Amino acid sequence: MSTAKTLTFLLMDAPYESANSTTALRIIDAAIRKGYHVNVTAYEGAVAYTYGLQKPHQNPIKGTTVEQEKHPNTKDWVAALIKAAQGRGLKLDWLRCGMCEDERGLYENQIAGTRPGSPVDFYKQQVEPADNVLVIPCR
Amino acid sequence: MAKILTIVECAYRATIEEQDDTVLWFTHMMAAQGGADLALLLRGNAVNYLSRKQHVDVLHFGEAVLGNPPRLADDVEALMKRNVPVYYVEEDAGERGLEKSDFIAGAKAVSRAGLARFVAGFERVFHW
């Protein structure tokens, strides 16, 4: 593991419900581009970011097919970020709140490269060793 | 002073479905099982959590019953018992017509004028 600094983010919003999810991914992307290791804890609705059964859809208003829409789901964005981090020799540790996924029925079919965990894991594995932490809450 | 200040402002978001305030719960987990050195500041609508007058009716949807209605004042008290000091913004309580005599014991008031200095006393701030 390199001597790069580590930034930790806690996300709460489900994707597709607010602008927070896009901004969160932009910040994580910037951190990876700039050579940081990144920890993410996906809490509450954010466990849906990485749900493997997301699928794209066509757009009848625009008259576009699924292929023409070119619309990756958030699971694809996160998978791409995991790959980008790996390509740079960096860590993107994406932890999903286990109880949150249980109650939302999202405990299976989560994408590879992510793992279930708890608030204690967030604190001990992602906060204590990190150089800095940002909580992105929801309303 | 604790190392991490947790600021909670959003109140009653999904607290019935969750049977908890999920941020208070998360904070409790970090303190109780993670050993985190935390303090809690309630501001905005979340100051209402200090009121002993909160009550959640038992909800029925057909035969499905809400088993454990949230008891948010109790949850805040439980945090204090875990040595998590609890603070609240005094003017936020006043603006909402809250009577301190209705509050659980032990929460300490912070004035708006003193808020920046108070926040600056912590190494990290989790602003929920």
Place this chain on the structure above:
Amino acid sequence: MAKYLLIESRDPYEWNDVSYFYDLAHGLAREGHDVTLFLVQNGVLPARKSPRSGRLADLAQGGVKIAADDFSLRERGIAVEALAPGVRPSKIDAVVDLMGEGARALWH
């Protein structure tokens, strides 16, 4: 003295509570801390010169550095020339840079 990064994602037109966050930024600056208020998403709306952007100008005069996410500005058609005094456009990278420098980061 510490560095602070206060990220404001909300606007004062829909959210009364934004004034609390602006006040916090101002208060921390008055206490001598190095404060950046980073506006993002609808938080950039008051950055367009308007009757409501005076508060941001006050913050800037009070020592708060105000940065507006350039992506959010373009998304809302706010040109750099239309920005209120004291507000400068910024890449999202600035959030990472400030966190990397140890700025205590708060999101509202």
